[in-house]
Amino acid sequence: LKLASELRQALIRNEFYLVYQPSIEMKSGRIVAVEALIRWRHPERGNVAPDEFIPIAESLGLIRQIDQWVLETACRQLLQWDEARLPPLRMAVNVSAGSFGHPDFLQGVCQALQEIGIPPKRLLVELTESAILRLGEDTERAMLALHNLGVAVAIDDFGTGYSSLAYLKLPAVAYLKIDRSFVTGLPMNANDVAITEAMVAIARSLDLHTIAEGIETEGQHEFLLRAGCQEGQGFLYSRPLPPDEIERLLAPRTTGS
Ligand code: G
């Protein structure tokens, strides 16, 4: 596959970049966090979607390098925003099973946080349910190590992954992301209403923070706010943005004179 050999070169050639999607507190509408999302600017093909190249990177064993690059780049960005006196955001990064389950993952996280100077509680690691299923017994070990470091984990794409609910009890798991597929049908679809309400109820009773994904309409926002969902992401608030646009949204305004 041509894409495979090009993917090997992409890190060296600096073809990856990150965009950041805001996450808002439902009650106030304030931006409280961003999620880093990788993009690949291919010299000939133009932008290649992560859905296309992440699975290839996983199968080629390149994902650990890529995820580490994402982690470091996102942490450096967070430091820059702090220095520009933006409100203190939480930074979420997506991590694949192959990275999360590797014995060196914790050290990579530790190193990025320490070298760049980011407190562990500012970072959120997003792991999909399907990744947890693939990890099996490695999940618990990696989760405990992250928890001891002070980094929280979000279960991404919650409700789509055929895995058990047992991992919701693991100490690092502090966030649950309600998948876009359940948000789409709100507030009209009775099944989506029942499922999202049940998810918020589970999260609340386990003391987990809920983040709904893919919010596109006021009706979805209203429903989720009333259901008790704490945070939301989606095109209604903002698309994933390059760093300078995040700054424009959040920079402290200089007042007159
Ligand atoms: O940004 P977009 O919606 O196109 O992302 C598509 C998928 O790619 C999402 O499921 C997301 O979790 C995944 N993804 C985006 N950025 C990263 C990344 O930096 N690392 C990993 N492992 N997955 C990512």
Ligand code: G
């Ligand atoms: O799987 P994960 O949640 O990491 O994927 C995030 C992806 O979802 C991003 O690539 C982003 O572009 C996409 N996304 C974010 N908000 C919306 C939305 O409101 N509607 C749709 N259709 N996609 C969204």
Ligand code: MN
């Ligand atoms: Mn995610």
Ligand code: NA
């Ligand atoms: Na998701």
